[in-house]
Amino acid sequence: MNAVLEATGLRKRFGSLVAVDGVSLHLAAGEVLAFLGPNGAGKTTTIKMLAGLLWPDGGQVHLLGQSPHQNPGALRHLGAVLEGNRNVYWRMTALENLVYFGVARGLRYQAAQRRARALLEQLELGAKSHTEVRHLSRGMQQKLSLAVALMHDPELLLLDEPTLGLDVESALRVESMVRELAQTGKAILLTTHQLEVAQRLASRIAIIQQGRIVLEGRTPELLGRFAGEHYLIETETPLSPAQLSHLRSLGLEGEGPPYVYHGDSDGLWRLLEALKPTPLKKVARAEIDLLEVFLKVVGRA
């Protein structure tokens, strides 16, 4: 598998603050990596280093083998929606912005015109082509920023909170665009605080905290790993205090119902044995979502 993005050992400090501390990321064509972490964890700082906008104190970045820090030509392979809502010129129309940035990214003028119109249609901004950006709504501006990043059809997309401020429909639209882009072979790195979005989109997850990657892996494997030994138990009739204290000694938790059991399946059988003959309503392996994983990982430190 050829790596579109290969970053190793990135480090960045601002004064005494170590913002990014040894972050390595790699991304292959068609992959969506959700780059998650609490506020101030170093996501934006990392993205800026990947885009060549910030010099790392240590480590290296390669976009299809080229370093954007040594060779600006490497930026042909990269499109970015940067944090904040001002990726475009407010005094120019949507179309003018796209054409301008398309050409600034290396497209020919005619090609940029064609591409801009197609993207505006695709993002349902066609009717606003000739509206100055300052008269567009925040969500429209955000979509336009995404279109700017897509103009030159780059192999790698860096999206820093691309669904921030979008209404439900627009967010879903951006989501499905990201999915389609990945299917056409783009490598996509996105940050978001909306973990449901990350869970639906990402083939891989990396969680960063205080500048270090604390968890990384394929989404289903991660969820599976954390869901692992985690069961919900509900009974038809309430448990007596005596029963309860016995069960607690076997590992039953929670104030229930439902009660929670953490442990392997042997332990679960012992617990069920002890519950006999109380009628059971439900025994289920807990579904875990990314939010819980995130809270566990981030809360642990």
Added chain:
Amino acid sequence: MLDLFWVEFKRSWLYLRRYPSEFVGAVVSLSILFLLLFLGARFLAGPGADFGERTEALLVGFLLWTLTIFAYNSLSFGLSEEAQTGTLEQLFLTPYGPIPLFLLRNLAGLGTQLLMLGSIALVLMLLTGARLSFPPLVVLPILTVLIGSYGLGFAMASLALLFKRVQQLLGISQFLLIFLLQVPLEGSGWLAQLGYLLPLAPGAHLARQMMSAGAGLDWGLLGLAFLNGLCYLGLGLLIFSRAVRAAKRRGLLFGY
């Protein structure tokens, strides 16, 4: 590259067309500035002083100064504005590299700047009754002045990139440009010798001579003026590229 020039050019005209009040405002305020200088000079010279020929010379000097200022400070203003609004980082994502992009942007802005200059000239000619005429070849020394101004502009833009708020400094340094444009190169004193090394001075001197003294074009001096302009442009670009590195190291490409 040609296409990039074209979109930069279009961008500057769009701003002009969409926000004509800014254009008119600049023309009016610069014209008023000239009139104040002009009337002030008259006042200081006392009654009876006949300006006649001098009015034309003054006006030419003023227009050249204005052109120099445009070349000198538009990049810095652009950079600090874009750092504020947040578009600066998107600009730095260009695979052409920031310096070629800003060079083209300077060049593309020349069109609207010349239009503004023409409007100011027209207004002032109407108001003062001065008549301007100059030999076509005078554009050559003026070109060397422009090249040098872009160099100084890049040096100034380096400060804008690193320290953001340079409006004050820009305002003051514009008056230093007057000095550079007026350095006398006549005579053989050390000041005259030094003058050849100062930015803008040789080209400005040549232009002045051609316009007021009706002298022909001194090709040797023109060569020197080009050399001077290119040296300062090179120096400006060198400083700017170092400033870009420093800004990227310290994370200064974004707003405040």
